[in-house]
Amino acid sequence: MKKASVKEVVGRLTADPEISRNIVHHEMVKGKAASYAPFPERLHSSIVKALDKRGIQQLYSHQREAFDLATAHNSITAVTPTASGKSLCYHLPVLQSILEDDSSRALYLFPTKALAQDQLADLHSLIEASEETILSYTYDGDTAPGLRTKVRKSGHIVLTNPDMLHSGILPHHTKWVSLFENLKYIIIDELHTYKGVFGSHVAHVLRRLKRICNYYGSNPVFICTSATIANPKELAEALTNSPMQLITNNGAPSGVKHFIFYNPPVVHKTFGIRRSAILEVRDIASFLYREGIQTIIFAKSRVRVEMLVTYMKELTKKKLFDTTIMGYRGGYLPSERRVIEKRLRDGDIKTVVSTNALELGIDIGQLQACIMTGYPGNIASAFQQAGRAGRRQDDALIIYVAQSMALDQYIIQNPDYLLGQTPEEARIHPDNMLILMDHLKCASFELPFTMTEMYGEFEVQELLAYLESEGILVKTSDKWHWMTDRFPASEISLRSASQENVVIIDKSIPKGTVVIGEMDRYSAMTLLHEEAIYIHQGKQYQVELLDWEEKKAYVREVDVDYYTDANLAVELKVMSEDEIYTLGEAEVAYGDIAVLAIPTIFKKIRFDSHDNIGSGPISLPAEELHTTSTWYSFNTPGGWKESDLTDALTGAAYAIQSFIPLFVRCDRSDIHVVPQVKAVHTEKPTIFIYDSYPGGIGLSEKIFTRWSELLKMAAQHVKGCRCENGCPVCIGAQEEGIRVKQDVLSLLRALNGGQNDVV
């Protein structure tokens, strides 16, 4: 059978009436030719030889620009879509520096251990082709003890992750003298993943790294590579506290991209429920499989990946040993993954179903089509996923299949939002006092601060004095010395902001209990209460026991079709009002608040349909959280009763909450929206939005200036929703016979200054 081209398949797809009537939007994005630049003259002959063996005789323009800037000692950030040869942006200057001076060292940072191990293979093959002796190693928890000394002393290139740098390298810097004395380059790959709390922590780890480098007399250049986000330069500068040059002129070629927006048909008009996206994806993917188009399907959870794989394998069940359809997700063995990656590159696998595990820079070559099961949560991820399709100059097909959720439906109604090339900002907030203080302790442990020293951009002498008063530091004639038997790095996890974390212990195998993660205690109240479904790397676990005293949650792996959502009874107290402005007749403020939270009950909610299928009580003590918040307070519109306002405000808050990820790049759980009919502080109806992490991570600060936009978007969406009386897509599921939706709409209309064009 002759294989169809993507173009032909797009034609057939749009001609099929069963499919085409659900296609809401079809758009073609033009391709572009490659832009090349010759090898730099100074490029070492061994590197030229290695590139030649890979069939590379010239560079893409961005690779050349990266080389020129980095070798002239400029820190750079290169924005590179999937498969544009981004690793050469840093390999070339690094290898050049080592070939020019054998004592040179480089440190590569990847967000996860797996990615570092992946990239090592790529680097090895390049070095091997150069026929030079350059030693490169990964350094992480898996590194054999016997090898560690060798890595420290003689590894030219060390590949690691921020967590290892934080607790395994920096506190032991005296063992890494030859690295820190000769460090020429620090590579930060996948820059865009360093956002939110994690990014804020990593920003401090890098400040500590720079401080140690300075102590040993090196001044390394940073090379960052990032997927497309709105603010790569700003993020890189905030993360590294160094000025950056931005490289955006991507020279890699791309073909025509066909974007198809597909909305499953409505099956239940009253509740606005649509046919399951999974089933639609199965049908479309089966069509592409039969047409011989190599396809990647993204699904949001492990369960859905496995469901889709099972459905899809129906196509091949009559063939023996057919493995042209495969799943790929966290939880597979590394060796298993390597095989799948290779077979994808070789084209043996026709269809792969993956979680976002394949979003990151794992080399699987380029496929022809990509199907997204639902909106991945932010534009940058959507771009990454879409970027998996498209072989050089060939056409690529990207199909977005919407689920019934608010964000998904918004995207399908507003394709320009996704295609408009305005990905979100990735924000970090190194100013968070708790995070700052944690790392100030680590930095003090690593090297005593002098009486005049700054820490990164921060003046910290008063904070050091505070640590002295707490008995952690001792002040001598010229320095602040660490003086306790604690090892601060082990008490601080980069993946969370509060200090006392709940450890999550998997006891699925009675004799082989393992710690699989940890969570700050504030989040733990709503996510790790007993009977909660905790999802970890796509696996579902049920919490069997939460030992709040010992801060341990015992979980067991389960396979269920629901998740849990806990209700928090929340009291808010404004501690300081830092900024304020008026918006029409309303007031918008920003400041610090104290949140007293008591979890009350939890609900079990079925995936996809979002039906409430059960509930139970939670008995945990109240927790206090100090964080940053923005709040919007307004006068009760004329003619409103307080009881009506309560329901309407709750519905409006629900709608607002679901849109926040469109404004700031964060997970739904990073931020909370709390409506109050009469807030203590303002004595008016008020909507509070606050960061879920102690000290705040800059999310509410960002929303502070964008309330009017947020309210407008919420109003438009609620109005545009096809349900009659409110549904999980817009204002949350409502009891039968109550017409809250009208109230929410008129409230939102009032909040938008009564503009009729809005609602």
Added chain:
Amino acid sequence: MSYEAKLMQMKKLVKKKIPKTTEIETERKHIIPPSPPYEEQWLSEGLVKEENEYGTVYKRVINYDLHYEHGNYQLAGLLHTVERWKEAKEIHPLSPNFDRPLVFFDTETTGLKGAGTLIFLMGFIEYTETSFTLTQYVLPGPDHEAAFLYATNLWKTPMSIVMYNGKSFDMPQVQTRWTMNRDALPPLLKHTEIDLLHGSKRIWKNEMATFKLTAVEEEQLGFFRDGDIPGYMAPIIYQDAVKNGRAEMLMKVLLHNEWDILSLVTLYIRSTDMLLLDTAHATSNAETNIGKWFTDLKSYGRSKEILQRIIVEYGNDEPRAHFHIAFILKREGQYAEALDSFLIAAYGLTGRERVIACEELTKLYEHRMNELHNALKWTMIAISITAKDTDISQCFKIRMGNAFNHREMRLRRKLFPGEAQ
């Protein structure tokens, strides 16, 4: 007020500056730090002040005569111990380097690991033909670290240093502190390291539940501490002495350290006696351990001698001795004798060693004695015990099980060619 609330209040105190291009500190001048404010209090507890070009260090020096007794041993015994090593001409991890002075060394630190952990006490015992001297150096405060390190001879004279767990703890700590002061100090020398924790584990394997130094003292050296502070208290006591200036408790840490080092001397005497004397009153288990250790060090002659002595004395009651000597016999080509010893081991032992003994029997029967029926018989026995034994690890079980199954098939093919397997 909670920690979090306090921090939120301090938010206003943090000011920021725009990043400028990093300037590298090129020169760090070393200013001699002033003596700490609590100096009088510390010295009044019996410490002696010493100054050098880097600052101040406090010392405590104690002399012992040769007949000083610590537990069951006199310090003087060490003179014989060193003579024994000279005569033995063994390349052994416990043997001193005779070109270097032999010292006994122990540290106390403010923590367990990392660049923020300080050494605050270093004690050395050195000796001459007529006396033993303990010198303890105490860190007056963290700013005097260079002076404290410099006061020792660690940069001046290469030494043979006897320690307890020093290879993985004390010496790396010293290395770390030296690196933290590398701008000021001359480089640290490479010393010969003798680690008695390693030695104790080899010698008393299977008969001691823990190898904490106090346990070794009580069980092997006849020394019982009275009024000792537990080692984990030492960091807290030092911190308190620095923060509050009081040094009474710190002197308890010095006593603790003194006992540690005295025990190092007597443990070195005891360990050497057990290794090199055949009249050292050891258990048959410890003697077998020693024999095995010499095998591992490729000192087969000495190993065989020790194991034979055990066999003469205990016969089949110490099957481990037979197990280990069998490997030496096999190495020497005495297959029949090796076979006998492995048989005693296979009947007398349990666990991992029994499985290995069976494997050796099958190998010898198959390849050396050409007794295929016996080889098959022992393979079947091995398969059965490997499957049943609950003490051996799963990994070992699988690996050995597979090997035995392969062997069984091969043997059956050899014995019964042409039959369907």
